[in-house]
Amino acid sequence: MSAAMLLRGLRGIAIASAAALMLPAAQAGLFDDEEARRAILDLRKQIDQGNEQSRARQAELAEQLSQLRRSLLDLNAQLEQTRAEMAKLRGQDEQLARDVAELQRRQNDLQQGLDDRVRKLEPQKVSVDGKEFLADPEEKRQYDEAIAVLRKGDFAGAAASLAAFTRRYPASGFNDSALFWLGNAQYGRREYKEAINAFRSMVQTSPDHPRAPEALLSIANCQVELKDPKTARKTLDELLKAYPKSEAAQAGRERLASLK
Template sequence: MQRYNSLSALNRTRLRVLSAIVMMAFSGASHALFEDGDARRAILDLRARSEQLQAADQNTLNEIQQLRNSLLDLQNQIGALRTEIATLRGEKEELNRLVEQYQQGVDSRLRQFEPKPVESDGMAFQAQPAEQQAYESALNLLRQGEFESSRDAFTTFLRQYPQSGYSASARFWLGNAYYATRQYQPAIEQFNALLASNPQHARAPEAALSIANSQIELKSVDAARKTLENLVTVYPDSEAAVAARERLSRLR
């Protein structure tokens, strides 16, 4: 608005100057008042003033154009910044999505190592998923009749998970794997380890009976008789005790 008022004032001044020139040119009274030299100087002064005013107008127009150019540059910069902000926002959202996916993957992998409640041979305890899988894999090998592979798998299991809740059951099945491959002394050792560590285990009476059977295979009849008698005394109501009494009757 200020520049507009300045331009208007300049235009009004220019009109006044031109009017004065016209008046001097055509008014007889003006010619009477001025000598030729004075009139020439007046005209030159007026012409110089007019040129100054035109130059001032041009400078003002240049300043306005520069302002317009500056505003255009500023708008372009603002547009570029908005585009950059939108890009950064999109990258942030993508990064958040990737972080969330990564966290879900980490949580999933961690759950693979977290212990969970399991039950085996009447015992409830916590076991890691890998631990449970290793035990069940070894047991499946035994059920499939792959006794040597099962023996090796149970041996590895007991070495990797010595404090496992599956330990007593693993020793029982390892003893059976040894027995199936006619390795009676290692079988006796595993059954005895079960009885020593967990005499109340659900498989304990069967382990005692398997010890006696292994002793019989080794021709240690007296040792087998003693084992059977102890079984009947310690686990009198078990199914293994019924089998023990029948074997004792044949050993006498």
């Protein structure tokens, strides 16, 4: 074998050996790319799963937020309703307070009115002609009105009022004075017989009355007007015996002297 052929053989062996050495490295490169692709696919899958979970979480959070908003709206509506009800209740309380105050005022007015009526019905202490007694307000009012009519010179009106008074209140503490002034009113009307009856009733009922002497003197005057001097002198004698120190007795003495 020539040297040239030997050289070519060696070169072939070298190339074959190099090729043999390069074949595993290429196969290793191919295996690395496959694993990388699987890793990438796994990563994408994980990313996709993460995105899906994130979207699901976001949807869940969005729903929770929506529910929270609805709850807040409901709570706000309830709060406004509560405020409205509280305002209504305050208004009702204020109206109730006004009603109670008005009711109390009316009750006080009614009580005051009742007290006034009771006071008007309660007997009152009065003093007439030195005599003190209890009289009903209406009783006193009628007596005072009758005397007021007499003072005006209305003898007819006074006689009617005083006569009605004595019939209505026969046991009144005013009765003696009412009889006395009734006699005077009748005397003013020249109703002498009626006047004598009134004066006599007064003297017989209350001989100790401070106006009893005047009543006897008035009886005598009526009898004089009736042209009955004899009876008048008897009445004057009665006056002088019963009430000798009275002013009426002094006038009676003068009257008696004129009759002799």
